Amino acid sequence: MSRIGKKPVELPSGVSASVSGQTIEVKGPKGTHSFTATDDVTLAVEDNTVTVTPRGKSKRARQQWGMSRTMVANMVTGVTDGFKKELEINGVGYRAAMQGNVLKLNLGYSHEVNFEVPAGVTVTAAKPTEITVEGSDPQLVGQVAANIREWRKPEPYKGKGIKYKDEFIFRKEGKKK
Template sequence: MSRIGKKPVELPSGVTATLSGQTIEVKGPKATQSFTATDDVTIAIEDNAVTVTPRGKSKRARQQWGMSRTMVANMVKGVTDGFKKELEINGVGYRAQIQGNTLKLSLGYSHDVDFDVPQGVTVTCPKQTEIVIEGDDPQLVGQVAANIREWRAPEPYKGKGIKYKDEYIFRKEGKKK
């Protein structure tokens, strides 16, 4: 039994869900999202909550059960609160600034890195060493954060680079004489 799949997804006030076949569409104050579940699960909307149940006892049906419920829960959270990732930039001369729909990064290369922000995500720079990525799709927010971090991942000796705000960088000791 899936512990995650058994829980119904509560719909907060201001959020509506409509079901047509295997496709569920969730509308909220921030956005509208839809998800098409496989034929291995049944989705039902009852008493202002969405429930997901497996259609059989096969391994695939049990796998899709928990995953489908999590996808619906992420859609509900995305259209109400949204998702957010925060990045920090450490290093002398490393900085970021937003210009229109482009994030300009100075990361010690001979040129500035221009990162085009995709649709569905907003990127802000409250300080020159902080980047905040927000959106209603957790996969897209995480992927954009990973793509930005990829330009200069933190190194273990001085900790220079782009890291997640809550990330711990394991530090190494330098060369000894």
């Protein structure tokens, strides 16, 4: 039995969900998201809760049960609160600035890196060393944050680079004389 799948997803006020076949659509103040579940599970909306139940006892049905419930819960969270990733930039001369829809990064290269921000995500640089990625789709927010981090990953000796705010960098000791 899936412990996650058994829990119904509560719909807060201002959020509505509708099921048509295997597709569920969730509408809220921050937008609309839809998810198409596999034929192994059944989706049902009744009095402000969404329940997911497996069809059968196969291993695949049990796997899809928990995953489908988590996808629905993430959609509800996305249209109410949204998702957020915070990045920190460490290094002398390393900085970031937003210019329209382009994030301009100075990361020690001979050129400035221009990162186009995709639709559905907002990127802000409140300070030159802090970047915030926000949006209603957790996959897209995480992917954009990973793409920004990819330009200069933190190195283990001085910790220079772009890292997540809660990330721990394992430090190495330098050469000894």
